[in-house]
Structures are given as C-alpha cells and as structure tokens.
Amino acid sequence: MNSQPLPYRRILLKLSGEALLGQEDYGIDPAVLARIAREIKDVLALGVQVGVVIGGGNIFRGAGLAQGGMDRVTGDQMGMLATVINSLALQDALERLGIYARVMSALQINEICEDYIRRRAVRHLEKGRVAVFAAGTGNPFFTTDTAAALRAIEIGADVLVKATKVDGVYSADPVTNPDAKRYDLLSFDKVITDKLNVMDTTAIVMCRDNDLPIRIFNLTEEGALMRLMRGADVGTLVAAD
Numbered sequence: 001m002n003s004q005p006l007p008y009r010r011i012l013l014k015l016s017g018e019a020l021l022g023q024e025d026y027g028i029d030p031a032v033l034a035r036i037a038r039e040i041k042d043v044l045a046l047g048v049q050v051g052v053v054i055g056g057g058n059i060f061r062g063a064g065l066a067q068g069g070m071d072r073v074t075g076d077q078m079g080m081l082a083t084v085i086n087s088l089a090l091q092d093a094l095e096r097l098g099i100y101a102r103v104m105s106a107l108q109i110n111e112i113c114e115d116y117i118r119r120r121a122v123r124h125l126e127k128g129r130v131a132v133f134a135a136g137t138g139n140p141f142f143t144t145d146t147a148a149a150l151r152a153i154e155i156g157a158d159v160l161v162k163a164t165k166v167d168g169v170y171s172a173d174p175v176t177n178p179d180a181k182r183y184d185l186l187s188f189d190k191v192i193t194d195k196l197n198v199m200d201t202t203a204i205v206m207c208r209d210n211d212l213p214i215r216i217f218n219l220t221e222e223g224a225l226m227r228l229m230r231g232a233d234v235g236t237l238v239a240a241d
C-alpha cells in the first residue's frame with residue numbers, strides 16, 4: 001500500500017478521439033473503450049474526482065473537413081457532434097462497470113444528455129460521478145484541447161492530464177528521430193517558444209495564465225494513469241517556471 005497523500009484531488013482527463021480507434025480505422029474499438037473505463041474506475045477508487053474531455057477525430061475533424069472544401073464552421077460543428085458520440089460511448093462503458101457518469105454538452109441536446117452547467121458539473125464530481133464534457137467549447141475554431149483547458153479551469157481541477165500515444169513530450173518526433181530527447185519538466189513558455197507539440201497555443205496560454213499544470217502521459221501503457229495518480233513521475237509535466 002502506498003501511504004503517501006495523493007497529489008491530485010480532482011483531475012481533467014483529456015482523451016483524443018483517435019485514442020478510441022484501437023484496431024479500427026474509424027469509430028470506436030469497444031475493447032479500448034472498456035480498458036479506458038477500467039482505468040478511470042481504478043482512479044475513482046483512489047478517491048480522485050474525474051472530469052473527461054474527449055476529442056472527435058476518430059469520426060470527424062473540422063479542420064480536415066475544411067481542407068476538403070467544407071465550410072469550416074460546419075466542419076467544426078460536425079466535429080463537436082462527434083465528441084458527443086464519443087462521450088456517450090464512454091458514459092455507457094463506465095456505467096457498465098457500475099460507475100455513475102454524466103455527459104454534459106456545451107451544445108443543447110437535452111434529449112440525450114445534460115447541458116453543461118458548471119455548478120452541476122462540480123456537484124457530479126463531488127458525488128463521485130464522472131463528468132464527461134462533450135461538444136468542445138460549443139464554438140467553432142476551438143480545439144478540444146482548449147475545451148479541456150477551459151473545463152479544467154472552470155471545475156478547479158488540480159491538473160490537466162493529457163493522454164497521448166507517447167510517454168511524454170520530446171524535442172523531436174521520437175518515431176522518426178532516434179536522437180529525440182524526452183522532457184521530464186517543461187515551462188509553459190518553452191512549450192510556446194519552441195513550438196513543442198503538446199496542445200495548441202490557445203490551450204497552453206489558458207493553462208499558463210490560470211496556473212494549471214499539464215501532464216502528458218502514454219495512455220496505451222497500461223497502469224500509467226494510476227501510477228501518475230499515486231504520485232509517480234510519469235510522462236512530462238508542463239508547469240510554471
């Protein structure tokens with residue numbers, strides 16, 4: 001047993017839509033979704049409150065649709081709806097494990113989920129429910145990384161935990177560059193000036209200005225999230241100088 005106090009009381013977990021693809025080319029791999037739900041269940045069992053933002057890139061990506069000629073606003077709206085689909089899938093996977101979860105949407109779709117109301121979100125978290133924040137910020141031209149930063153700040157999360165496919169932030173792409181160096185700790189300003197691929201600049205600036213640390217970790221590494229929650233130095237920490 002680890003008797004150390006937990007470093008985080010409330011977290012915002014940011015998952016990319018692509019993380020749900022697993023072995024699929026499009027949509028959601030149920031096995032991956034179930035594994036993510038199990039990991040969230042383990043974290044809740046520690047007593048940590050969990051909010052989640054999921055992207056929609058496994059279904060639609062607004063910027064990509066715009067490159068294909070579609071109106072950007074329409075593309076982004078389709079992307080926002082894609083995040084609602086992913087959020088409903090996660091809610092279902094959590095509930096199948098006996099975890100209470102509530103999808104809260106930035107766009108009003110009352111027939112299928114709750115509206116995002118900050119005070120209700122905090123109540124859900126305090127009751128041990130997972131709040132899954134859907135539809136991004138509800139606005140085009142904002143990424144789901146920015147939505148994650150916004151929601152994390154609004155709910156008073158202690159950390160924004162961003163799940164990726166690599167175990168942190170590197171000086172170059174570690175897949176194509178064997179000399180790429182992994183950072184343990186980075187300042188917000190270095191992320192911005194060196195254009196390190198952590199999150200988009202809007203999200204980084206929001207985190208910096210509101211003193212919200214970011215942890216980048218590898219979601220495909222089983223148990224990494226739990227180790228992070230128990231206080232291990234997992235992945236890369238982006239924090240104030």
Ligand code: GTP
Pocket residue numbers: 102109110111112113114115123124127
């Ligand atoms: P507490 O009052 O904290 O216990 O929250 P609660 O969410 O259990 O209570 P509430 O009576 O607000 O909601 C009961 C159920 O209705 C929950 O499953 C909610 O997610 C769901 N619900 C609440 N508002 C909406 C909505 O606008 N749309 C949809 N589809 N479901 C909603």
